[in-house]
Amino acid sequence: MSINANLSEPLVSVIIPTYNRPEYLKQAIYSAVNQTYQNLEIIVSDNCSSTNPQHLIESFADPRIKFWQHPENVGMLKNQMNAFQMARGKYVASLHDDDMWSQNFLAKLIPHLEANSNLILAFSDQYIIDSKGKIDASTTEEFSRFYKRNQLASGVYEDFQKIGLVDKSIPTASACVIRNGLIDWDGVPSEVGGMWDLYITYLCCITGYGLYYDSEKLTYYRNHEQTDTNMSGRRNIKTKIRNAKSAIFCYQIFMNNPQIRKFHPHFRKLWLEAHTTLGIGLMRDQKNLDARSLFWQALQEQKFNLRTLAALLLSFIPTKLTNKLLGT
Template identity: 55%
Template sequence: MTKDIKSSQPLVSIVTPTYNRPDYLLVALKSAVSQTYQNIEIIVSDNCSPENPQKIIDSFQDPRIRFSRNEKNLGMFANTMKAFKMARGKYVASLLDDDMWAEDFLAKLIPPLEANPNLSLAFCDHYIIDANGEVDIAATRKCSNSYKRNNLAEGIYQPFYRQGLLDRSVSTATAALMRRDFIDWDLIPAEVGGSWDVYLNYLFCRSGNGAYYCPEKLTFYREHEQTDTMQSGKLNFKAKIRKAKADIFCYEQFMADERLQEFKPYFQQQWAQVSTNLGIGLMRSQELEAARPYFWRSLKQKLHWRTIVALILSFTNTKIATKF
C-alpha cells in the first residue's frame, strides 16, 4: 500500500489490553499487523505483568504498535478503558490478548461504516478456538446459534436493541468495529467491570444509530482456563460474584431507561437469573446470610426451582451449602 493511499484511509485503533499471556499476545499481535487494511495503530496496554512483554513488542519492529506498561495492576476494567482512551483512530476495535483476527477482518467491516455515517458499528460472526488455537467446530456452531447469528441476515439493523441487548449477537469485545467518537469513554462507570462490552452495546444502541452485520466468521475467540467466562464457572466463586455484580448493574441501567421499556420484562427476567447466580457465588464463598436477599428478590420476580433449592440450602450447614 502506498503512502498516499494509506493516508487517505481512516485510521483504525486496535486496542489490546494484556496481562501475563505472552504466548497468546504474540499470536494476537501477529494477526493485527497482518491485516490487509494497514492504516492502523495497535495499542497494547500491559497491566503490570510479571514478565514485561516489551521484548515481544520490540520483535515486531512495527512503528504502528504503541506500548504502555502500568506501574501497578489497575484491574481488568481500568486497564481496558485506559487502552480505549489512548485510541486516536476514527474507528476502534478490541483485540483481546488471547484472541485472533482473520487478515481481512478490518477490510470487510470498514466499507459499510464509511458508506453510512449513521452506523455506530459493524460486526461479524466468529470462530471458537481452544487453548492451542484449533477451531472447535461444535463450540463455534453452538455459539452462533446461542447468539442468534446463525440466521441473522447480512445488512443494516436500525435500531438494533434486539441484536445488541437481547440476542447479544453483537460482540464489541471480540468481533466488532466501532466509531470511537460515538462514545464518551470517560463516562463508562467502573461498576460495569467485566461486562464492559455489554454496556458498550447499550451505549451504541441507545444512540439510535444502526449496526451492520457481516455474516462471515472473521475473528477467533479463544476458550481456555484463564478466561473470565471459564473462571465464572462452579469452582471459581470469586469470578462468579464479580461477573454477576457487573451484569446486575447493567440490567438495572437497562430497566431504568425509558427507551428500553418494551424490553423491560426480558431484562427483569435476566436480572432475576443473575441475582440467583450472585447468591450462589456468595453461598459458595461461605457468605450465606449475604446470599439470601439475592435469592428472595429473584423469587419475587420469578419462581424457579434452582433459586428455591439455593435459598433452602442457605439455611443449612455451611459445608453442604457451599457444594451447591
C-alpha cells in the same frame, strides 16, 4: 504491502489490553499488524504483567504499535478503558490478547462504515478456537446458534436493540469495529466490570445509529482454561460473584432507560436471575446470611422460581454440607 499506512484510508485504532499472556499476545499482535487494511495504530495496554511484554512488542519493529504499561494492576476494566481513551482513530476495534483476526477483518468492515455515516458499528461472526489455535467446528456453530448470528443476514440494521441486548449477537470485545467519538469512554462506570462489552453495546444501541453485519467468520475467539467459563475452584467462585454484581448493575440501568422499555420484562428476568446467581456464589464463599437476603429479595420480586427457592433452603444448611451439595 508495506507497513507504511495508506493515508487515504481513515485511521483505525486497534486496542489490545493484555495481562500475563505473552504467547497469545504475540499471536494477537501478529494478526493486527498483518491486516490488509494498513492505516492503523495498535495500542497495547499492559496491566502490570509479571513478565514485561515490551521486548516482545519491540520484536515486531512496527512503528504503528504503541505500548503502555500500568505501574500497578488497575483491574481488567480500567486497563481496557485506558486503551479506548488513548485511541486517536476515526474507528476503534478491541482485540483481546488471546484472540485473533483474519487478515481481511478490517478491510471487510471499514468500507461499510465509510459508506454510511449513520452506522455506529460493524461486526462479523467468529470461529471458536482452542488453546492451541485449532478451530472447534462444533462449538463454533453452537456459539453462532446461541447468539443467533446464524439467523442474521449480512447487511444494515437500523434498529439493533434486540440484536445487541437481548440476543447478545455482537462480540464487542473481539469482532466489532466502532465509530470513535460517539461513545464517552470516560463515562463507563466501574461497576460494569466484566460486562463492559455488553454495556458498550448498550451505549451504541441508544445512540440511534445503525450497524452493519457480515455473516462471514472473520475473527477467532479462543476458548481456553483461563476464560471465565473454564475456571474452577476458588477463582471461579470469585469470578461468578463479580460477574453477578456486574449483571445486577447493568440490567438495573437497562430497566431504567425508557428508550428500551419494550425489553423491560427480559432485563428484569435476567436481573432477578443475577440476584440468585450472586447468592449462590456468596453461599459457596461461606456468606450464607448475605446470600439469604438476596434470595428473599428475588422471591419477593417474582411469583415463583424453583432455583431461587432451592437456594434459599440450602442457605439454612450448615456451610460444610452446603458446599458438598453445591459441588464446591
